[in-house]
Amino acid sequence: MNHEKNIIELKNITVRFDGETVLDNLNLTIRDGEFVTLLGSSGCGKTTTLRIIAGFLEPDEGEVFFDSKNMNGVPAHKREVNTIFQRYALFPHYNVYDNVAYGLKVRHVPKDEIRERVMEMLRLVNLEGFAKRSVAKLSGGQQQRVAIARALVLKPKVLLLDEPLSALDAKLRKDMQVELRNIQQATGITFIFVTHDQEEALSMSDTVVVMNEGRVQQIGAPEDIYNEPQNAFVADFIGESNILDGIMKEDFTAQFSGHTFRCVDRGFAPGEAVDIVVRPEDVDIVKPEDGMLKGTVTSVTFLGVHYEIIVDIGGFKWMIQTTDYAGVGETVGLSIDPDAIHVMKKSKYSGLYGDYSTFSDEMEEMNQMSEELAEEYAEELAAERTEEAGDGAEEAGK
Amino acid sequence: MKKVLGNIFMAIIYFILYLPLIVMLIFSFNAGRSTSVFKGFSFKWYAELFTNSAEVGVPVRNTLILAVLSAVIATVIGTAAAVYIYYVRSKAWKNTLNTVTNIPMMNPDIVTGVSLMLLFVFVGRLVGALNSLNFFTLLIAHITFNIPYVILNVLPKLNQTDPHLAEAAQDLGSTPTEAFFRVVLPAIMSGVTSGFMMAFTLSLDDFVISYYTTGTDFQTLPLFVFNMVKKPVRPHIYALYSIIFLLVLVVLLFTNISGMKEKREKH
Amino acid sequence: MKNRTFLRRIIGAPYVLWAAIFIVIPLLIVVYYSFTGPDGSFTLDNMKNLSDYGQIFKISILYSIAATVISLILAYPFAYVMSRKKEKTQQIMMVLVMLPMWMSLLILTYSWMNILERQGIINTLLGKLGHAPLNLIGTPAAVIFGMVYNYIPYMILPIYSVMSKIDPSVLEAAEDLGSGSFSKLYRVILPLSMPGVVSGITMVFVPSVSTFYISQKLGDGKILLVGDVIERQIQAQNNYNMGAALSLVLMVLIVLSLALMKLFAGESDENLYV
Numbered sequence: 001m002n003h004e005k006n007i008i009e010l011k012n013i014t015v016r017f018d019g020e021t022v023l024d025n026l027n028l029t030i031r032d033g034e035f036v037t038l039l040g041s042s043g044c045g046k047t048t049t050l051r052i053i054a055g056f057l058e059p060d061e062g063e064v065f066f067d068s069k070n071m072n073g074v075p076a077h078k079r080e081v082n083t084i085f086q087r088y089a090l091f092p093h094y095n096v097y098d099n100v101a102y103g104l105k106v107r108h109v110p111k112d113e114i115r116e117r118v119m120e121m122l123r124l125v126n127l128e129g130f131a132k133r134s135v136a137k138l139s140g141g142q143q144q145r146v147a148i149a150r151a152l153v154l155k156p157k158v159l160l161l162d163e164p165l166s167a168l169d170a171k172l173r174k175d176m177q178v179e180l181r182n183i184q185q186a187t188g189i190t191f192i193f194v195t196h197d198q199e200e201a202l203s204m205s206d207t208v209v210v211m212n213e214g215r216v217q218q219i220g221a222p223e224d225i226y227n228e229p230q231n232a233f234v235a236d237f238i239g240e241s242n243i244l245d246g247i248m249k250e251d252f253t254a255q256f257s258g259h260t261f262r263c264v265d266r267g268f269a270p271g272e273a274v275d276i277v278v279r280p281e282d283v284d285i286v287k288p289e290d291g292m293l294k295g296t297v298t299s300v301t302f303l304g305v306h307y308e309i310i311v312d313i314g315g316f317k318w319m320i321q322t323t324d325y326a327g328v329g330e331t332v333g334l335s336i337d338p339d340a341i342h343v344m345k346k347s348k349y350s351g352l353y354g355d356y357s358t359f360s361d362e363m364e365e366m367n368q369m370s371e372e373l374a375e376e377y378a379e380e381l382a383a384e385r386t387e388e389a390g391d392g393a394e395e396a397g398k
Numbered sequence: 399m400k401k402v403l404g405n406i407f408m409a410i411i412y413f414i415l416y417l418p419l420i421v422m423l424i425f426s427f428n429a430g431r432s433t434s435v436f437k438g439f440s441f442k443w444y445a446e447l448f449t450n451s452a453e454v455g456v457p458v459r460n461t462l463i464l465a466v467l468s469a470v471i472a473t474v475i476g477t478a479a480a481v482y483i484y485y486v487r488s489k490a491w492k493n494t495l496n497t498v499t500n501i502p503m504m505n506p507d508i509v510t511g512v513s514l515m516l517l518f519v520f521v522g523r524l525v526g527a528l529n530s531l532n533f534f535t536l537l538i539a540h541i542t543f544n545i546p547y548v549i550l551n552v553l554p555k556l557n558q559t560d561p562h563l564a565e566a567a568q569d570l571g572s573t574p575t576e577a578f579f580r581v582v583l584p585a586i587m588s589g590v591t592s593g594f595m596m597a598f599t600l601s602l603d604d605f606v607i608s609y610y611t612t613g614t615d616f617q618t619l620p621l622f623v624f625n626m627v628k629k630p631v632r633p634h635i636y637a638l639y640s641i642i643f644l645l646v647l648v649v650l651l652f653t654n655i656s657g658m659k660e661k662r663e664k665h
Numbered sequence: 666m667k668n669r670t671f672l673r674r675i676i677g678a679p680y681v682l683w684a685a686i687f688i689v690i691p692l693l694i695v696v697y698y699s700f701t702g703p704d705g706s707f708t709l710d711n712m713k714n715l716s717d718y719g720q721i722f723k724i725s726i727l728y729s730i731a732a733t734v735i736s737l738i739l740a741y742p743f744a745y746v747m748s749r750k751k752e753k754t755q756q757i758m759m760v761l762v763m764l765p766m767w768m769s770l771l772i773l774t775y776s777w778m779n780i781l782e783r784q785g786i787i788n789t790l791l792g793k794l795g796h797a798p799l800n801l802i803g804t805p806a807a808v809i810f811g812m813v814y815n816y817i818p819y820m821i822l823p824i825y826s827v828m829s830k831i832d833p834s835v836l837e838a839a840e841d842l843g844s845g846s847f848s849k850l851y852r853v854i855l856p857l858s859m860p861g862v863v864s865g866i867t868m869v870f871v872p873s874v875s876t877f878y879i880s881q882k883l884g885d886g887k888i889l890l891v892g893d894v895i896e897r898q899i900q901a902q903n904n905y906n907m908g909a910a911l912s913l914v915l916m917v918l919i920v921l922s923l924a925l926m927k928l929f930a931g932e933s934d935e936n937l938y939v
Contacts, residue, residue, distance in 0.1 A: 075568070077572055077574075082569055091566070091585070092585055102570050106571040408743060411743055418814075422773070434779060475680050478680065504867075506872060506915065509912045512895060513912065603769055619769075623772060639769065646767050
């Protein structure tokens with residue numbers, strides 16, 4: 001593996017359906033041997049991107065390069081990438097062995113070699129004893145392993161994973177995250193992983209690509225994405241954030257919430273309006289007289305490792321995660337270190353996020369559930385729509 | 399008490415459903431010619447069926463040829479059509495296809511038969527043919543009413559399979575054609591088989607549509623029976639249908655037993 | 666958006682062509698024949714002559730409605746009782762309902778003719794008891810009975826399949842919420858089985874209103890239905906144009922009644938939360 005080599009390049013990719021843009025001038029470079037995650041919510045275009053790489057979709061505009069070779073017009077079965085599908089798409093009429101052997105058989109690999117490689121693969125995914133088992137009788141996790149074995153046995157240069165963990169329960173999901181990461185490191189194959197789960201993205205990847213509305217919002221290492229979000233969308237999508245309107249007085253000095261703070265950012269025009277992001281765990285609760293800001297606690301939730309405390313300061317509800325307890329109604333001071341203050345240029349996402357005044361645990365939970373459902377549906381819909389555009393035009397011509 | 403009433407009610411319905419079958423079975427063994435007065439037990443009508451085999455043999459053979467041919471062709475066209483409809487994304491076009499597919503199923507048989515006959519007569523006049531109805535018009539008619547039932551059986555199977563199955567096969571290196579035959583077709587095979595069986599039996603049984611679309615030179619069993627009753631019914635037809643009944647029963651038992659086995663294996 | 670689904674489109678071509686030529690065009694030809702004379706020129710004579718058949722249409726519809734209602738009254742409790750049985754029993758019972766359908770309905774109608782005839786089985790038995798023969802065949806009742814017999818499986822089937830899918834816990838919930846047997850039936854089972862009833866009604870009504878062999882065999886030639894007059898115009902009198910006009914009216918009639926049903930079903934969908 002060669003981390004300096006670009007294995008996949010997407011240049012100015014645009015995909016439209018009925019005038020609706022699914023991917024908007026997308027540029028993406030993926031280095032050899034990386035674990036890259038495309039992260040975003042429903043309809044952000046992450047699955048469409050994956051399908052373009054796999055060859056199931058052709059972009060309206062732009063070019064796809066593998067190893068600097070233009071792949072436009074090359075059909076899926078001639079591309080050296082393999083895909084793990086969301087619901088695995090195992091072949092129901094074959095047993096585990098024949099599923100894994102499928103790609104080798106299609107390539108007319110000698111029988112002995114097929115046997116050897118399939119068994120080796122089954123060992124790798126811990127399914128040695130399951131060769132003759134019908135895939136319908138496997139658990140979700142086992143089916144997942146078969147799908148991985150079926151793809152990896154072909155030694156692809158790139159493995160595409162389309163939300164492969166979304167059908168598993170929470171515990172199994174954690175295990176599979178570790179296992180996938182191990183497999184990726186052991187084989188050195190480039191993984192392109194699609195998910196809407198930010199925790200999954202942060203814990204597994206070398207590089208995270210945050211997408212929204214068909215555009216890349218930020219590309220970077222998980223730490224950079226979390227610590228230095230480029231705009232309010234990324235800040236809100238990755239982790240919890242307090243996002244406030246502020247003004248950059250001068251380099252290293254920002255003003256928000258009626259107070260002037262020292263910070264570590266520079267390069268803004270003096271007096272420029274900016275978005276300020278402060279992570280809830282970066283705020284310390286201190287005595288009112290020691291705090292830079294003062295406010296009243298409006299809610300306290302015990303979450304095991306820490307408390308989640310909402311503090312009202314001038315009408316803005318701050319979310320704070322701390323191990324220190326403060327009672328509801330208490331007046332407390334807030335203290336923020338300079339390096340905990342992230343200053344971002346104003347973007348189209350400014351003002352959309354950040355206040356917790358309507359926040360409640362129950363709502364968050366409900367939103368998460370419906371979001372996951374909507375996500376699955378919308379992704380499929382978006383993919384279908386892009387295909388439909390072709391069909392629709394054709395049918396209209398009839 | 400309620401249960402007893404329910405059971406009695408069901409027994410009465412079943413009795414009425416099976417009464418004509420019982421009558422048919424009994425009189426197929428009648429020693430006399432009548433189908434109303436039982437003169438004693440005899441196999442003579444069964445014997446006549448086989449000794450005088452040309453009379454019913456030809457319609458039976460015709461019926462089978464027609465059923466096999468029309469079911470095979472309808473299954474091929476219908477399965478392909480179902481796959482096509484499954485992948486159509488344009489809602490309007492899909493609705494149109496579904497509506498047209500429903501027409502032969504919803505239209506009364508007599509209208510389907512008459513409309514096809516008029517088409518054949520119309521085209522026949524255009525080309526100046528004397529006799530526009532023959533075996534081929536009958537075959538076309540049977541294929542036409544069979545295709546929708548094949549689609550009806552295959553489409554739900556397609557909807558049940560993983561939508562990415564064909565893509566998965568292509569992803570692993572199969573051409574689209576190979577992906578269809580190696581992966582998609584096996585996954586929907588049970589629907590294709592039941593579609594074929596349905597088409598086959600519908601074709602065997604059809605009387606009304608055949609009545610309008612066949613020529614004088616090709617008579618199927620239902621047509622033969624219908625025409626025959628202008629003469630008095632003779633017990634040998636009952637004998638013939640008793641044999642058919644037996645065959646249906648055997649097929650049913652066979653499929654049910656194999657179906658149960660399959661179920662057991664799944665558990 | 667380009668894609669490569671050429672193959673997918675090609676496989677649909679045979680059916681699209683077939684459906685166009687053998688489903689759509691024949692219907693247009695029916696319309697064409699309805700409005701032309703034997704010489705092929707446009708005429709409204711067939712439409713005018715339709716008024717002669719008003720009585721026959723009326724009888725056909727009335728008999729079919731009667732057959733549909735009787736089928737429903739018998740099939741509904743039948744399907745309900747069946748759906749309460751053990752699963753294995755249900756399967757066997759279902760096969761037993763469909764078995765006569767897999768035989769030829771034509772031959773079974775003959776068998777009924779045999780049973781009901783003036784010299785038929787019933788009258789022979791009655792004669793032995795010294796009873797005068799009854800006029801069974803050739804009556805409206807015989808024709809309606811024939812319709813019910815022929816098509817009642819099509820009523821049982823959809824109602825049963827909907828009922829067997831009703832979650833037993835829904836019924837328990839109804840009991841739990843204080844429903845008695847009657848209110849359980851009326852408020853829970855009936856609304857939930859409505860879609861089955863609707864499709865059952867269409868599946869009995871459509872073939873009944875268009876039948877001709879039932880009325881010929883069990884009506885003993887004395888009762889004429891729409892199907893009979895179409896058959897006569899086409900097979901006996903070679904009047905394709907009048908036959909086409911009658912078929913067209915029959916078709917329109919059925920489409921209208923199906924639309925009515927749909928309207929009714931659509932409303933029940935909203936009201937009853939099915």
